[in-house]
Amino acid sequence: MVTTQPAAVDRPPTIHDIAALCGVAASTVSRALSTPERVNIRTRQRIQAAAAQLHYIPNSQAKALSSGRTGAVGVLVPDITNPFYFDLIRGTQLQLKAAGYTQLLVDTEESDEVEASTMEQLRKSADGIVVTASRLSDEALLAAAAKMPMVTVNRDVPGVPAVLIDTPSATTQALDHLISLGHTRIAYMAGPVTSQSSTRRWSTLSEAAEERGVEVRRLGPFAPKTQSGAAAADAAVHSGVTACIAFNDLIAIGMLQRLRERGIRVPEDMSIVGCDDIFGADFCNPPLSTMASPIEQAGRVAVSMLLAQLNPLAGGGTRSRSVMPTHLTVRGSTGAAPG
Amino acid sequence: MVTTQPAAVDRPPTIHDIAALCGVAASTVSRALSTPERVNIRTRQRIQAAAAQLHYIPNSQAKALSSGRTGAVGVLVPDITNPFYFDLIRGTQLQLKAAGYTQLLVDTEESDEVEASTMEQLRKSADGIVVTASRLSDEALLAAAAKMPMVTVNRDVPGVPAVLIDTPSATTQALDHLISLGHTRIAYMAGPVTSQSSTRRWSTLSEAAEERGVEVRRLGPFAPKTQSGAAAADAAVHSGVTACIAFNDLIAIGMLQRLRERGIRVPEDMSIVGCDDIFGADFCNPPLSTMASPIEQAGRVAVSMLLAQLNPLAGGGTRSRSVMPTHLTVRGSTGAAPG
DNA sequence: CAAACTTTGGCAATCGGTTGTCATTTAGAT
DNA sequence: ATCTAAATGACAACCGATTGCCAAAGTTTG
Numbered sequence: 001m002v003t004t005q006p007a008a009v010d011r012p013p014t015i016h017d018i019a020a021l022c023g024v025a026a027s028t029v030s031r032a033l034s035t036p037e038r039v040n041i042r043t044r045q046r047i048q049a050a051a052a053q054l055h056y057i058p059n060s061q062a063k064a065l066s067s068g069r070t071g072a073v074g075v076l077v078p079d080i081t082n083p084f085y086f087d088l089i090r091g092t093q094l095q096l097k098a099a100g101y102t103q104l105l106v107d108t109e110e111s112d113e114v115e116a117s118t119m120e121q122l123r124k125s126a127d128g129i130v131v132t133a134s135r136l137s138d139e140a141l142l143a144a145a146a147k148m149p150m151v152t153v154n155r156d157v158p159g160v161p162a163v164l165i166d167t168p169s170a171t172t173q174a175l176d177h178l179i180s181l182g183h184t185r186i187a188y189m190a191g192p193v194t195s196q197s198s199t200r201r202w203s204t205l206s207e208a209a210e211e212r213g214v215e216v217r218r219l220g221p222f223a224p225k226t227q228s229g230a231a232a233a234d235a236a237v238h239s240g241v242t243a244c245i246a247f248n249d250l251i252a253i254g255m256l257q258r259l260r261e262r263g264i265r266v267p268e269d270m271s272i273v274g275c276d277d278i279f280g281a282d283f284c285n286p287p288l289s290t291m292a293s294p295i296e297q298a299g300r301v302a303v304s305m306l307l308a309q310l311n312p313l314a315g316g317g318t319r320s321r322s323v324m325p326t327h328l329t330v331r332g333s334t335g336a337a338p339g
Numbered sequence: 340m341v342t343t344q345p346a347a348v349d350r351p352p353t354i355h356d357i358a359a360l361c362g363v364a365a366s367t368v369s370r371a372l373s374t375p376e377r378v379n380i381r382t383r384q385r386i387q388a389a390a391a392q393l394h395y396i397p398n399s400q401a402k403a404l405s406s407g408r409t410g411a412v413g414v415l416v417p418d419i420t421n422p423f424y425f426d427l428i429r430g431t432q433l434q435l436k437a438a439g440y441t442q443l444l445v446d447t448e449e450s451d452e453v454e455a456s457t458m459e460q461l462r463k464s465a466d467g468i469v470v471t472a473s474r475l476s477d478e479a480l481l482a483a484a485a486k487m488p489m490v491t492v493n494r495d496v497p498g499v500p501a502v503l504i505d506t507p508s509a510t511t512q513a514l515d516h517l518i519s520l521g522h523t524r525i526a527y528m529a530g531p532v533t534s535q536s537s538t539r540r541w542s543t544l545s546e547a548a549e550e551r552g553v554e555v556r557r558l559g560p561f562a563p564k565t566q567s568g569a570a571a572a573d574a575a576v577h578s579g580v581t582a583c584i585a586f587n588d589l590i591a592i593g594m595l596q597r598l599r600e601r602g603i604r605v606p607e608d609m610s611i612v613g614c615d616d617i618f619g620a621d622f623c624n625p626p627l628s629t630m631a632s633p634i635e636q637a638g639r640v641a642v643s644m645l646l647a648q649l650n651p652l653a654g655g656g657t658r659s660r661s662v663m664p665t666h667l668t669v670r671g672s673t674g675a676a677p678g
Numbered sequence: 679c680a681a682a683c684t685t686t687g688g689c690a691a692t693c694g695g696t697t698g699t700c701a702t703t704t705a706g707a708t
Numbered sequence: 709a710t711c712t713a714a715a716t717g718a719c720a721a722c723c724g725a726t727t728g729c730c731a732a733a734g735t736t737t738g
Contacts (some may be wrong), residue, residue, distance in 0.1 A: 012463065014694055025718045030696060040716060059463050061409065062694030064400045065723045081429050083618060086420040093419065093446050102460075105444040107432050121441075124351065124398050226622075257622055279422060283565075283596055285624035353724055364688045369726060379686060401724030404693045 013054040021050045033058070060102075064125075072102040073306060074122040074129040076115060080107040082224065082250065083278040084295065085132065088153065091299020092130055099307055101127075112136050112194070119144050128306045130299075131155070135194045149309040151302045154197050161309065161320040163302045167197060167275060168204035170291035170326035174245050174273045175208050175216070177289075177328055182337035183214070183243040183271060189232045189255070190220035191247030198247050201275075205245065217241070222251050229254015237262070242270060242337045249274035249281050249290055256284055256333065267335030277329055286332030293326040352393040360389045372397070399441075403464075411441040412645060413461040413468040415454060419446040421563065421589065422617040423634065424471065427492065430638020431469055438646055440466075451475050451533070458483050467645045469638075470494070474533045488648040490641045493536050500648065500659040502641045506536060506614060507543035509630035509665035513584050513612045514547050514555070516628075516667055521676035522553070522582040522610060528571045528594070529559035530586030537586050540614075544584065556580070561590050568593015576601070581609060581676045588613035588620050588629055595623055595672065606674030616668055625671030632665040 015029040022029070024043065032039040032047040039047070050056075064070040075092050077085045089105060096103045104126055108115040112135040122129055128149035134141055138157045144150060145160045152162045178186055188205050191198035202218055209216035219235045222228040224247060233255040236244050246252035252274030259266055266272055266286055274281060277292035301322050308319075354368040361368070363382060371378040371386040378386070389395075403409040414431050416424045428444060435442045443465055447454040451474040461468055467488035473480055477496045483489060484499045491501045517525055527544050530537035541557055548555035558574045561567040563586060572594040575583045585591035591613030598605055605611055605625055613620060616631035640661050647658075 016694080026695080027697080027719075028717055030694095031717085034696080038716080043717080057459060057463070059404075059694050060460075061400050061403045061464060062723090063696080065398075065404055065725085066694075066696040068696095068723080070400070080432065081425040081618070083422065083425075086422075086425075090420050090446065103444070105442070107429070120396060121399075124396070125400060253622055279420070280619040280622065283592055283619065283624065284622045355724080365725080366689075366727080367687050369724095370687080373726080377686080382687080398724050401693090402726080404695090405724075405726040407693080407726095 012059075013056045014059070015056075017054060018047060018050045018056060021054070022046050070125055070127050071100065072104050072126045073303070074104045074106060074118070074126040076106050076108050076118060076129060076131045076134075078108050078110045078115075078133050078135065079224070080105070083280065084248065084250075084276045086279065087295040088132060088299040091296035092303050093299075094296075095300040095303035095307075099303070101307070108135070110135065110192070112140075116140065116144075119148075123148055127310055130302045130306060133195060133197065135192075149306060151306045151309070153298060153302050156196065156200075156321075161305050163298050163305065163322045163324065165197070165293050165295075165298060165324045166326045167201055167291055167293070170275075170293070170328055171201050171205050171245065172208045173328040174289075174291060175205060175212070175214075177330065177334065178243045178245075178271060178273070179212060179214055181243075181271065181335060184337070185241045186214060186216045186243045186245065187236050187239055187241040188216055188218045188220075189222055189236065189244055189246040189251055190218055191222065191224050191251075193221050195224075195247075201247070216245075220247070222247065224248050224250050226250050226254035226257070229256070230258040233258035233262070233264075236270065237264060243273070243334070244270065245273045245275075247275060249276045249278045249288060252288055252290065252333070253280060253284050256286070256288070260285070266333050269338055271334040271337075273328075273334060282331065289328070289330045289332070289334040291326050292329045293324050295324075298324045351398075352395045353398070354395075356393060357386060357389045357395060360393070361385050409464055409466050410439065411443050411465045412642070413443045413445060413457070413465040415445050415447050415457060415468060415470045415473075417447050417449045417454075417472050417474065418563070419444070422619065423587065423589075423615045425618060426634040427471060427638040430635035431642050432638075433635075434639040434642035434646075438642070440646075447474070449474065449531070451479075455479065455483075458487075462487055466649055469641045469645060472534065472536065474531075488645060490645045490648070492637060492641050495535065495539075495660075500644050502637050502644065502661045502663065504536070504632050504634075504637060504663045505665045506540055506630055506632070509614075509632070509667055510540050510544050510584065511547045512667040513628075513630060514544060514551070514553075516669065516673065517582045517584075517610060517612070518551060518553055520582075520610065520674060523676070524580045524582075525553060525555045526575050526578055526580040526583045527555055527557045527559075528561055528575065528583055528585040528590055529557055530561065530563050530590070532560050534563075534586075540586070555584075559586070561586065563587050563589050565589050565593035565596070568595070569597040572597035572601070572603075575609065576603065582612070582673070583609065584612045584614075586614060588615045588617045588627060591627055591629065591672070592619060592623050595625070595627070599624070605672050608677055610673040610676075612667075612673060621670065628670045628673040629668055630665050631668045632663050634663075637663045 015026045019026040019029045029047050032044045036044055093103050106118050130151050132153040134155045141157050152160055156162050222232045229251050232251050252272050274288045274290035277290045281288040281290050354365045357368045358365040368386050371383045375383055432442050445457050469490050471492040473494045480496050491499055495501050561571045568590050571590050591611050613627045613629035616629045620627040620629050
């Protein structure tokens with residue numbers, strides 16, 4: 001008995017314990033478990049049985065250290081309390097789990113610095129990352145993508161695989177909806193200046209408005225939180241518009257609350273359209289007309305694209321860009337223009 | 340020049356690169372960076388300068404493997420799309436980040452099996468875990484707590500440090516509120532049978548009801564989702580009560596929607612009280628009377644308790660149980676009993 | 679100026695796996 | 709029966725840090 005401890009105390013079993021139990025080398029155990037075809041079936045079965053008996057669980061740290069693969073994928077969101085990300089996160093989580101990966105979820109607090117440092121941090125502890133609504137510059141993002149596999153969501157940078165949500169087309173639908181209700185003075189309540197989706201939505205909107213000969217003015221920017229809705233509502237009222245298209249549902253819902261406080265009726269005096277169809281959009285008062293899209297699916301697609309990058313085996317031309325459809329869901333917050 | 344590669348390609352720098360650059364041993368670099376007082380100040384400064392110059396970032400995998408500490412804490416939630424957990428998650432995230440830890444967030448999908456396997460998985464990749472609303476048995480939880488530092492939230496098991504939310508006392512407040520409005524036939528819409536908080540709330544409630552001489556019946560169980568609210572509403576109407584106390588806000592909001600569909604007015608025909616004061620409770624229609632508590636703070640406290648377990652240095656008697664206060668927030672969903 | 683003690687930093691083992699290399703066994707082909 | 713090729717499994721280096729041990733250098737004290 002030269003072995004250090006015949007009956008290991010309580011320390012989790014390692015491949016060495018299995019090797020000792022089976023009378024083979026540790027490397028054989030490793031192969032039996034990760035490349036079964038490299039090991040004789042009889043040896044393999046003995047090893048697998050021993051592993052099961054010992055309740056062996058591979059140490060992911062050690063595995064990552066020697067193989068370079070961590071089996072984890074980072075998911076960066078700007079604000080974990082924004083309901084928009086719930087479904088997205090659930091989508092990524094489900095898809096990652098199905099593929100045997102672990103999700104590392106990080107809230108970057110809407111800060112480009114936190115985002116950048118998180119990426120650096122994750123560089124060695126994740127195999128790839130999904131970055132949602134990045135606040136970084138195109139250059140920074142491109143540089144980061146060169147260092148590790150990456151897929152963006154809601155952010156289009158040439159050269160970086162992305163999942164985009166086709167809000168521009170839905171924005172046009174929303175505009176037509178409002179025009180058909182007789183509105184001619186409309187406001188766009190902008191999101192953060194660093195948000196690419198806000199910028200793009202505005203350019204689509206102003207272009208479409210020009211074509212249709214209606215006036216759309218841009219107000220804001222507003223932080224994507226319900227609290228900002230109060231300022232947004234006041235700005236809208238002051239500007240004299242009869243309808244608003246908000247950057248997202250949080251702002252829209254905040255506006256609803258503020259307008260109610262001020263005694264301004266929705267939709268009789270003012271129509272509001274949100275974006276994202278988040279949790280709550282269907283039960284606020286009045287229920288919010290909003291642009292909906294399959295967010296959970298977007299999360300799943302993003303992960304699929306990332307995993308395709310990580311395991312380029314099955315081929316099948318890696319898509320580098322995927323656009324999720326969007327449609328306008330009309331509820332109670334939009335109605336005929338006053339007067 | 341015996342060194343393998345004078346100008347390292349692009350591979351992230353390691354302590355060996357720093358050591359080579361400074362002409363010291365790797366172990367000295369390690370010490371200079373983690374136990375600075377063990378290294379001469381001049382050497383240390385040279386090393387630190389070199390580390391900065393090389394943009395050195397320690398490899399957390401390697402660190403974890405050799406030190407046994409991972410610098411990560413797992414946070415298990417049953418359903419990431421339940422808004423109740425948003426604030427909790429944010430609280431844990433903030434507190435962990437402040438202490439230099441990484442948060443590993445996992446959605447256990449309301450399943451005890453996923454919960455158990457996740458714990459096993461995390462055993463080697465996290466230093467401790469925060470378990471919210473566990474679906475496991477007391478024994479399983481106790482056994483798991485013996486294997487790794489753990490703090491539960493909303494789950495009380497003797498021997499396991501816990502953060503509890505004092506909903507029982509708020510439940511009594513809610514009951515008194517309803518009684519003062521003239522209600523005498525009241526229902527409790529129960530949550531999952533495996534939920535300890537639902538069970539405890541019911542026992543407090545039925546006891547208090549008896550003392551006060553009013554009738555409170557238990558309906559359900561209902562899944563903690565808005566979709567379950569429809570069934571809950573129908574059950575409440577059928578049972579002839581005039582007021583309901585729901586297990587949580589999701590169920591309560593679902594009831595609100597269903598009652599509206601059925602043309603039953605809230606609060607004129609039926610009063611509803613929720614629990615948790617989640618996102619949406621203030622802007623649903625009518626705004627929900629609910630039991631509120633500082634959820635984000637609960638997350639922070641849970642992490643503090645866990646970290647105290649991990650670093651028993653500063654002493655200060657580790658609290659093993661912390662109760663968060665709760666109060667009833669009265670909004671528009673409760674009113675005088677009909678008739 | 680020597681003895682005793684403290685500081686400092688190098689060596690090497692270790693954490694738990696992965697993986698390239700190579701010798702040996704086994705099987706198939708001729 | 710002989711030769712070749714394939715299958716198998718052991719050895720050892722390695723991933724990037726941490727840490728116990730120890731020797732060399734420096735400092736203080738008598």
